[in-house]
Amino acid sequence: MTTMAPAPVQELDEQIRAKLLRVGSANVANVLLARGFRNVMMLGLAPLADSQEQLVGPAYTLRFIPAREDLDSMANYGRDDNKHRRAIEECPSGAVLVIDAGGSTAASSMGDMMATRLRYRGVSGVVTDGGYRDSAAIAETGLPCYQQRNAPPATPIALHPIALDEPVGCAGVAVYPGDVLVGDRDGVVVIPRDLVAEVADAALDAVEYEEFAAGHIARGRSILGLFPATPDSRTEYDEWVAAGRPEME
């Protein structure tokens, strides 16, 4: 596999992206729960490779419906106006391609040629509630990808691309174009677009507190009074931060 030269990433404020690259999907889910959002983690999706980078980026969506034999021939599939192929060329750099496959793994949501192209174009990753073909080759591109399970049959056997960049459901969660996705080994969480900045701040704060708490726990302190944070432990943390985060004993 030739080395990838990813194009520059855009559209999500770089400071927010930097924060979201440091937080876990579970941290984000907690922050959203505190704001009344309970259904934000995609269900049953797993990363294609344990070693892939953290996924962060705004959603650009592709929706499939079931294929029909007269519309979904291999000949039609190769047309340049096929929306599956258009999605690969039109998904913005920096964005995450979110595919609503209706949960079907009867045919592939993407193969390695498409993944190679997306990686080159600077797309941040791909999420499908179906699955991929050529999974080993996709993993080699380094593109962060999530799926339900492998789905090697050719796309037109079972899936027809019907719409681009509209609101979809994916793995049980609503995704509106521009919502921001964060994915790690736990899975993928969706942040409503208007809340991204505040959620990034709150999640990063939680991560930094957890680093503090983990240091204490690893030295033998109980989680009681420490995790989840209490007013007292929070004060202690603030003082530790103010002191320049000194080495724990």
Add this chain to the structure above:
Amino acid sequence: MTTMAPAPVQELDEQIRAKLLRVGSANVANVLLARGFRNVMMLGLAPLADSQEQLVGPAYTLRFIPAREDLDSMANYGRDDNKHRRAIEECPSGAVLVIDAGGSTAASSMGDMMATRLRYRGVSGVVTDGGYRDSAAIAETGLPCYQQRNAPPATPIALHPIALDEPVGCAGVAVYPGDVLVGDRDGVVVIPRDLVAEVADAALDAVEYEEFAAGHIARGRSILGLFPATPDSRTEYDEWVAAGRPEME
């Protein structure tokens, strides 16, 4: 329950409708298979009541995506521009309301008030890949309805209406607006809109041949040479029809 006074049914040629009211979904599926369509029966759907009428009509679609807490309050649900409620008022008389709920039974695709209104308006029936609430009361209206299984929680708990009358997937089958659905106790089959007239003819022909064959089988004749039809048995059938379908001995 007050007696329903259904409005007149339109839009599907009445002769075609009359033919499709006499054929089974399995007959239609066979005719479509002979034309290369293999994936036409909706998966896992059952009629709400064994006694309901045969379902026949062109598709008018409603698509749901998962709900989100800030968008799907009960207050928003009651707005007149809510697409779930608009579907109930705008689905044409004679049509079938086909609901893509993403297969979710976490909330209701329809309740009895909506069914009562659809029945009054002359809508032919409702199909969802999710489920209904107030199922006993819906059954009383006589409206032919298909679902995966009961789904009594209020719609906004889990479902957000996002689009009307666009192509959808429902229970694993593509449904384009205007495709014609036929439902009986076996389930629901979808006929591509351009093929409806020829499929109705071919399916009715198959049903009439089956009545001939059933008469013979019930009198002890083997299915070999009789069912499926052979050229000889077909000739025999044609002669019997020409003779005015005389009583079998």
Add this chain to the structure above:
Amino acid sequence: MTTMAPAPVQELDEQIRAKLLRVGSANVANVLLARGFRNVMMLGLAPLADSQEQLVGPAYTLRFIPAREDLDSMANYGRDDNKHRRAIEECPSGAVLVIDAGGSTAASSMGDMMATRLRYRGVSGVVTDGGYRDSAAIAETGLPCYQQRNAPPATPIALHPIALDEPVGCAGVAVYPGDVLVGDRDGVVVIPRDLVAEVADAALDAVEYEEFAAGHIARGRSILGLFPATPDSRTEYDEWVAAGRPEME
């Protein structure tokens, strides 16, 4: 089957019971949703018979864990201190026996002898997230019963009764002893015990408004401005009630 002579029912205020016998599980779920309770409908349970009475009563629970060959012989099963058998004799008259079988249909949660005894003792019904044996005979007793699906193998093959009248999960919903269950054809809803009176009132009010709305819808009125209720339609309803609910035209 000899005629049943059910014992008198107790423990739930008779006026509240009377109200809950008139409302649907979906009405109750709506009322609970308005109070912040989203997860109250048991998932995937169905009545044993379409014709069975409405289920209403406070919960008395039995919890099973998987069987183990040395503990769950048929000999041990017949002992009088077996908690499965104790539940049948100790579940209070008027209560609902709620069985947490861990969702297992590998063995029976109850058979017809037990159902006959419960019916005689005036128990209001039985709910399991597993299933029953002798389902036809149970249905004949008239006891309202809900299950996932038939589970005819003998109980000790797969289930061990471990505890009576403690909090359990059943079909995805928390059930604390004394919570009140309401079951109809849609399924079973659980009302937290401290909310029963107010929920019964609010649900009955909703049912009565729905009867008013259904009358109008059956006469051709749109659901817009009528269902869900608006302040104007509510005023109209109140006036109609004040006028003695006159016949609609």
Add this chain to the structure above:
Amino acid sequence: MTTMAPAPVQELDEQIRAKLLRVGSANVANVLLARGFRNVMMLGLAPLADSQEQLVGPAYTLRFIPAREDLDSMANYGRDDNKHRRAIEECPSGAVLVIDAGGSTAASSMGDMMATRLRYRGVSGVVTDGGYRDSAAIAETGLPCYQQRNAPPATPIALHPIALDEPVGCAGVAVYPGDVLVGDRDGVVVIPRDLVAEVADAALDAVEYEEFAAGHIARGRSILGLFPATPDSRTEYDEWVAAGRPEME
């Protein structure tokens, strides 16, 4: 539907058949459990119609494997040596046609023409771990049938008949040709062929004891000391039988 004139039933001793027509599948499962057989109830199968007769008869098996496009055309399907069609003509009168469809409901295990022929030929019933097409018409024939769920697509879309009358697995249970199946509303149980006579006797004995116990329970007696039977209650039962089963008070 013309009236069926079923051919006479053979092969299973008529006295044994008469006994098995009186017992429930759960009774049979209990008797087999006492002899060390734990896995005898087919999983997830339901009768096609609640009103169908009890199923009793020795197994004659048909095994399907998945279809392949070059072998499973409609043309090949119509050949007289197709094993699916041969099964319909060769399954012995009195036997039960047991179909191993590998659990697939992607295509039909049988339709109404085949059911009509089997009924005429005196076959006792059909069991599949897949499903049927034309289910309403099959139910009308009166043939006792069990399936997982409706499967209306034409057989050659997904199933290829590969073998007749060999040992198969069906719905999780081993079925050897000649094993005897008993089916009621609970489902279907399989009796190893060498044990049929003794199992029929023991199951009938259990049923008769249960009738005795049910009489007492319906009159208010506790299940403790009565069900399951104890030595004392057994003695009481024997005396009641010896006394000519007098009316209970």
Add this chain to the structure above:
Amino acid sequence: MTTMAPAPVQELDEQIRAKLLRVGSANVANVLLARGFRNVMMLGLAPLADSQEQLVGPAYTLRFIPAREDLDSMANYGRDDNKHRRAIEECPSGAVLVIDAGGSTAASSMGDMMATRLRYRGVSGVVTDGGYRDSAAIAETGLPCYQQRNAPPATPIALHPIALDEPVGCAGVAVYPGDVLVGDRDGVVVIPRDLVAEVADAALDAVEYEEFAAGHIARGRSILGLFPATPDSRTEYDEWVAAGRPEME
């Protein structure tokens, strides 16, 4: 992640633990089968990391039921008497925390802070029939953990801790406090507490015989007459052991 300094392990005899660290879960299952225990392997659970240590230890249990909105706020979750948090502080060193989550992956059974604390306290591992959040960070602690699949949403969204150290069902197997669990890449097996010593001996004997057999098989010997062991092969093995297990040719 700071280096863990696990506390010393207790309660299971160290010689027995040493034996069980050398055997596979499948060996243990075989030994239990020979004693009549058929249902001992937890179903559908997988290790969090392929590289994690073998899991061995006596069970300490935590049982969840579904959450309810009024009881399961984040505020209540942080209380020191919350049983989820108590389990983390009270599970004995050397024990395995076995969590009955009713099979739910709608919320987390444990996160990385809790895992860090358990590791420090010398707990041997964690088994849930639900799933974890922060799975990558848990894997880094080295704590052997088994789950169904990742479950990142916060615990109070769906789970309520209801009881500690009582008999539970977990992944289809009964677990009584003090039963000993053994987990490897195949999954987790449960040994009834009274049989631990004899099972450890018998399983280790089987492992040692398998090493002997594997040596022969890798040199070309047939499995017939060698595996499973025959009296002759067993004699040959005993002689080889008596000879000091000489290098095979």
Add this chain to the structure above:
Amino acid sequence: MTTMAPAPVQELDEQIRAKLLRVGSANVANVLLARGFRNVMMLGLAPLADSQEQLVGPAYTLRFIPAREDLDSMANYGRDDNKHRRAIEECPSGAVLVIDAGGSTAASSMGDMMATRLRYRGVSGVVTDGGYRDSAAIAETGLPCYQQRNAPPATPIALHPIALDEPVGCAGVAVYPGDVLVGDRDGVVVIPRDLVAEVADAALDAVEYEEFAAGHIARGRSILGLFPATPDSRTEYDEWVAAGRPEME
């Protein structure tokens, strides 16, 4: 684990095998789709180890049915005429052992002793629609193996070997003896035996074209007009091949 010394592989033309070792299962599926075969990828199977070799070889089949307690004792299991054990000794070198376990993971389709023997005998790999025990030890042998998920209980608990080398269904696909299987990280595809040579050629051609296309895509070229191939891009490829596949710029 002692080093394996695999026996020489036979029966599949070595040139064809060499080609199939270079192509992906998805390439093969595409080539078969172009010839009208849509159902060729086994569903839901995964490789035992990500690092295992590509699987290529003709099918030799073993069919299981559910176990029965009187036939499937451990004593019977050890007999030399047990078909499970015969399969291990009789599966030809170079072939793939394909196991139809009816999809059951209630007991093991194979353990490490058997895998060691198969590896020594030069068998190419094993595919089951059930699962294995001793999965870590099997992975160490290097034998390419596919399964649904781990299934550690002893085989006779749930599976009875009934037939060798007959047509079977495995994971939803028909497998006739001599059909050739190709497995990679995506899963396993089945090639009908009469098409193996032409499918190998066409799949290898597709792979080589994809290498050409991937080189261009990695350098920034759009997939439009390049992938899937167009007549123009195909000409360009042919010229590049004729030019000796020069380094791309």
